[in-house]
Amino acid sequence: MVRYRVCSQEGWPLFWVFSTLLRLRQAQSRRERIASAEQDLSDLAETLSGPRCRLRSRYEVRKRIDGICERHHAGRYLKISLKQVTEHTYRQERRGRPWPDTKYVRQDKKRFSLTWVLDEEAIAYDHKSDGMYPLLTNDRSLTASEVFCAHKRQPEVEKRFCQAKSGLEIAPVLLKNEGRVEALFFCYFLALLLCALIERELRLAMAREGISELPLYPEERVTSRPTSEQVFRLFSLTERHTISRDGETVQAFDPDLTDLQKQVLGLLGVPLISYCRG
Numbered sequence: 001m002v003r004y005r006v007c008s009q010e011g012w013p014l015f016w017v018f019s020t021l022l023r024l025r026q027a028q029s030r031r032e033r034i035a036s037a038e039q040d041l042s043d044l045a046e047t048l049s050g051p052r053c054r055l056r057s058r059y060e061v062r063k064r065i066d067g068i069c070e071r072h073h074a075g076r077y078l079k080i081s082l083k084q085v086t087e088h089t090y091r092q093e094r095r096g097r098p099w100p101d102t103k104y105v106r107q108d109k110k111r112f113s114l115t116w117v118l119d120e121e122a123i124a125y126d127h128k129s130d131g132m133y134p135l136l137t138n139d140r141s142l143t144a145s146e147v148f149c150a151h152k153r154q155p156e157v158e159k160r161f162c163q164a165k166s167g168l169e170i171a172p173v174l175l176k177n178e179g180r181v182e183a184l185f186f187c188y189f190l191a192l193l194l195c196a197l198i199e200r201e202l203r204l205a206m207a208r209e210g211i212s213e214l215p216l217y218p219e220e221r222v223t224s225r226p227t228s229e230q231v232f233r234l235f236s237l238t239e240r241h242t243i244s245r246d247g248e249t250v251q252a253f254d255p256d257l258t259d260l261q262k263q264v265l266g267l268l269g270v271p272l273i274s275y276c277r278g
Contacts, residue, residue: 001015001016001017001018001135001144001145001147001148002015002016002144003015003144004016004134008136012136012137012138012140013136013137013140013142013147014134014135014136015134015135015136015137015144015147015148016132016133016134016135017132017133017134017135017148017151018131018132019131019133020131021131022130022131022133023130023131024131026130026131027127027130030074030077030123030126030127033072033073033074034072034074034077034078034118034123036072036074037068037069037071037072037074037075037078038078038116040068040071040072041065041068041078041080041114041116044061044064044065044068044114045113045114045115048061048111048112048113048114049111049113053111055112056110058082058084058112061082061112061114062082065080065082065114076119076122076126077118077119077122077123077126078116078117078118078119079116079117079118079119080114080115080116081114081115081116082112082113082114083112083113083115084110084111084112084113085110085111085112085113086109086110086111087109087110087111089106089109090104090105090106091104091105092104092105093105135147135148135151137150160192160196163192163195163228163229164188164191164192166229167195167228167229167232168188168191168192168195170188194228195227195228195229196228198228198231198268199225199226199227199228201267201268201269202226202231202264202267202268203225203226205267205268205269206226206267209267211267212224214226214260214263214264215260216230216231216233216234216260216264217230231264234260234261234264235261238255238257238261239255240252240253240254240255240276241253252277254276254277255276257272257275257276
């Protein structure tokens with residue numbers, strides 16, 4: 001990882017990272033995309049040479065070719081040639097058995113010939129940049145190693161974004177007042193913070209108690225890294241009923257918790273009486 005001598009358009013430091021594993025993956029992906037595109041082009045060429053091909057115009061054939069290149073993202077690496085070939089056939093002018101004075105009529109049939117070759121220069125040019133990706137930061141005081149360490153935390157940040165979209169179901173809201181926008185995002189921030197704290201406390205308690213797995217997934221499948229979503233699902237059907245008269249509680253029916261629910265509450269440090277009657 002090196003710092004580029006030229007900054008970004010905004011004036012922020014720019015770093016380039018090289019990954020050997022990413023280089024191998026990108027090269028393998030390019031080979032697979034080229035192979036898939038060549039297979040589709042071979043099928044198209046076979047169709048064009050068949051006796052019942054319905055692709056008569058150059059526009060239709062070119063549209064098929066462009067669709068193949070776009071679908072596999074391989075048009076850059078293939079030099080495709082499309083030529084029109086005219087085939088001549090002869091048939092008798094009239095029906096019947098041919099004889100020396102039989103006249104024949106020539107029929108012309110237009111076909112398209114599809115050929116291609118690999119653009120080795122384009123492949124070699126892109127191979128030089130395989131495994132390289134840039135990192136941009138707005139902190140000018142960070143060194144290259146510090147920027148890379150901060151970048152390694154990206155999966156954790158992306159996980160919280162995923163949690164906000166899936167579990168918390170964040171969605172676009174029409175708000176014109178900046179204060180309301182900030183208040184809405186603050187509520188989502190608190191919700192994400194609560195989810196993170198639940199996961200941290202539960203996992204630390206499992207390590208402290210020597211518990212390696214908990215059956216929190218559906219069908220009692222176990223997990224070694226429980227998430228807040230599974231904890232909420234575990235308590236989603238818990239109910240507490242009260243009978244009231246004139247605004248006063250006559251009788252309360254506390255929820256009947258399972259052993260797993262009691263265990264999770266204990267690991268989170270939540271007293272049963274606080275949960276049942278809170």
